[in-house]
Amino acid sequence: xxxxxxxxxxxxxxxxxxxxxxxxxxxxxxxxxxxxxxxxxxxxxxxxxxxxxxxxxxxxxxxxxxxxxxxxxxxxxxxxxxxxxxxxxxxxxxxx
Amino acid sequence: xxxxxxxxxxxxxxxxxxxxxxxxxxxxxxxxxxxxxxxxxxxxxxxxxxxxxxxxxxxxxxxxxxxxxxxxxxxxxxxxxxxxxxxxxxxxxxxxxxxxxxxxxxxxxxxxxxxxxxxxxxxxxxxxxxxxxxxxxxxxxxxxxxxxxxxxxxxxxxxxxxxxxxxxxxxxxxxxxxxxxxxxxxxxxxxxxxxxxxxxxxxxxxxxxxxxxxxxxxxxxxxxxxxxxxxxxxxxxxxxxxxxxxxxxxxxxxxxxxxxxxxxxxxxxxxxxxxxxxxxxxxxxxxxxxxxxxxxxxxxxxxxxxxxxxxxxxxxxxxxxxxxxxxxxxxxxxxxxxxxxxxxxxxxxxxxxxxxxxxxxxxxxxxxxxxxxxxxxxxxxxxxxxxxxxxxxxxxxxxxxxxxxxxxxxxxxxxxxxxxxxxxxxxxxxxxxxxxxxxxxxxxxxxxxx
Numbered sequence: 001x002x003x004x005x006x007x008x009x010x011x012x013x014x015x016x017x018x019x020x021x022x023x024x025x026x027x028x029x030x031x032x033x034x035x036x037x038x039x040x041x042x043x044x045x046x047x048x049x050x051x052x053x054x055x056x057x058x059x060x061x062x063x064x065x066x067x068x069x070x071x072x073x074x075x076x077x078x079x080x081x082x083x084x085x086x087x088x089x090x091x092x093x094x095x096x
Numbered sequence: 097x098x099x100x101x102x103x104x105x106x107x108x109x110x111x112x113x114x115x116x117x118x119x120x121x122x123x124x125x126x127x128x129x130x131x132x133x134x135x136x137x138x139x140x141x142x143x144x145x146x147x148x149x150x151x152x153x154x155x156x157x158x159x160x161x162x163x164x165x166x167x168x169x170x171x172x173x174x175x176x177x178x179x180x181x182x183x184x185x186x187x188x189x190x191x192x193x194x195x196x197x198x199x200x201x202x203x204x205x206x207x208x209x210x211x212x213x214x215x216x217x218x219x220x221x222x223x224x225x226x227x228x229x230x231x232x233x234x235x236x237x238x239x240x241x242x243x244x245x246x247x248x249x250x251x252x253x254x255x256x257x258x259x260x261x262x263x264x265x266x267x268x269x270x271x272x273x274x275x276x277x278x279x280x281x282x283x284x285x286x287x288x289x290x291x292x293x294x295x296x297x298x299x300x301x302x303x304x305x306x307x308x309x310x311x312x313x314x315x316x317x318x319x320x321x322x323x324x325x326x327x328x329x330x331x332x333x334x335x336x337x338x339x340x341x342x343x344x345x346x347x348x349x350x351x352x353x354x355x356x357x358x359x360x361x362x363x364x365x366x367x368x369x370x371x372x373x374x375x376x377x378x379x380x381x382x383x384x385x386x387x388x389x390x391x392x393x394x395x396x397x398x399x400x401x402x403x404x405x406x407x408x409x410x411x412x413x414x415x416x417x418x419x420x421x422x423x424x425x426x427x428x429x430x431x432x433x434x435x436x437x438x439x440x441x442x443x444x445x446x447x448x449x450x451x452x453x454x455x456x457x458x459x460x461x462x463x464x465x466x467x468x469x470x471x472x473x474x475x476x477x478x479x480x481x482x483x484x485x486x487x488x489x490x491x492x493x494x495x496x497x498x499x500x501x502x503x504x505x506x507x508x509x510x511x512x513x514x515x516x517x518x519x520x521x522x523x524x525x526x527x528x529x530x531x532x533x534x535x536x537x538x539x540x541x542x543x544x545x546x
Contacts, residue, residue, distance in 0.1 A: 002200040008222045008263045010213050011192040012245065012254035012340035019130040019185025023107045025175050034174075035108075037099060040474055042144045042466040043151070047113075050152045054167065071474040073249055075098060084106045089174045092099050093113030094143045095122075 032088035115141035135173030233275030243285035256340035268332035279545035295352030297395030303377035304387030314367035316510030330363030370431035371507035380537035392521025416455035424502035425518035430509035460491035
């Protein structure tokens with residue numbers, strides 16, 4: 001029988017994960033402000049515009065506002081603050 | 097995904113929309129953020145290049161992950177009542193033990209492969225004895241914190257210490273005397289295993305006395321598999337990156353579409369002795385007797401040629417304009433080429449300036465690029481120069497695609513041929529957008545890790 005040996009774990013140390021709850025949901029989108037966040041990936045603006053048109057045609061009571069972060073993959077606290085202050089719900093896309 | 101998580105935390109119900117190829121990544125990211133029930137919606141891949149009508153069909157079609165109408169998933173996600181799981185999220189602690197369970201060598205080798213801890217080439221198993229021997233290569237204690245790393249900016253960062261670097265150095269087959277170089281590279285916190293879909297890699301260059309102390313190759317075959325130190329230092333940095341950051345697993349922690357062979361190993365030394373110019377690190381403000389590491393982030397393309405011949409200017413312009421502008425080149429010259437440029441009257445700086453001045457393309461071609469559209473255009477729209485001027489240019493106007501600070505020149509090779517390469521690679525910590533600038537020269541001290 002082959003000898004057993006002990007070796008060391010090559011992985012780093014992961015951070016502890018703290019659970020966070022989701023935001024409370026409205027019962028419907030009637031009269032709500034929906035932010036459509038264009039995350040700036042190539043052609044995401046075209047997708048979000050089609051999404052805006054879908055809501056205009058199918059759920060006209062939803063007020064859609066399109067917004068963009070300053071750049072891709074980088075947090076934009078000012079943009080987030082605007083969504084939190086003026087919005088009720090959000091859709092962000094399209095992540096590749 | 098980061099925006100969606102932050103907005104949910106701030107009380108805004110948010111649906112992140114991604115293409116289906118990113119479903120595993122989305123799940124892993126939300127789990128690691130403690131919000132595993134984030135309500136994602138997916139459309140088919142690709143989105144890039146599709147017409148408005150084709151994208152509208154996605155919206156009116158089926159979510160390929162949920163197998164339900166896309167808009168049903170979106171609307172349910174925004175208005176569906178919260179479940180118990182939604183309220184509590186997920187709190188958990190992940191640990192990585194110092195030692196693995198004892199087993200046979202064959203079984204442990206299989207375990208390392210199955211867990212994705214190797215590059216699928218044979219490794220040296222990191223026994224405690226071997227790791228202790230490796231640690232003799234540095235004066236620093238094994239439990240000294242080195243840095244933290246993640247495969248991409250929106251993933252959680254994992255910590256690693258000197259011992260973790262030593263473990264991966266053992267696996268790579270490195271010798272203890274290489275450890276200060278490996279520690280310096282890893283201390284950047286810059287991953288050699290980026291998860292980007294663009295299949296990036298890092299290419300490292302070493303300057304200073306340590307090159308000869310540990311026998312690095314800057315002569316014939318400097319970039320190839322012809323030197324123990326070059327090969328194993330680069331490999332150790334790659335292995336540490338994948339293991340310290342929580343993995344480099346396709347579909348989860350690695351999304352590079354075509355992959356990159358520089359991800360196995362990519363480290364060489366500058367041929368300071370045969371270069372007609374000052375060493376790279378001296379140009380950056382370091383003393384010649386200091387040893388430093390430079391990390392070039394790129395590996396996206398390589399152009400090559402001979403020179404400088406009579407038509408070298410045309411050749412350089414062809415290479416530079418074929419070099420994608422979002423990842424500027426470092427120009428790697430055999431000493432023969434460098435000396436010939438010197439004879440033509442060039443310094444490194446004046447040649448770099450010539451390159452920046454003469455690398456031009458029509459604005460319409462510059463902007464018709466996925467990366468430029470995604471990452472550069474927002475800067476242009478915000479008025480940041482030189483991007484704003486490039487955006488303002490008429491479609492057929494010729495615009496400069498590089499600035500002098502984008503381009504570097506290094507000298508290596510064995511003088512068997514007057515060859516040069518232009519390799520995609522922005523100096524990490526150097527100037528320019530997305531250079532992960534850390535101030536200073538951009539170079540990393542190796543001496544601090546001796």
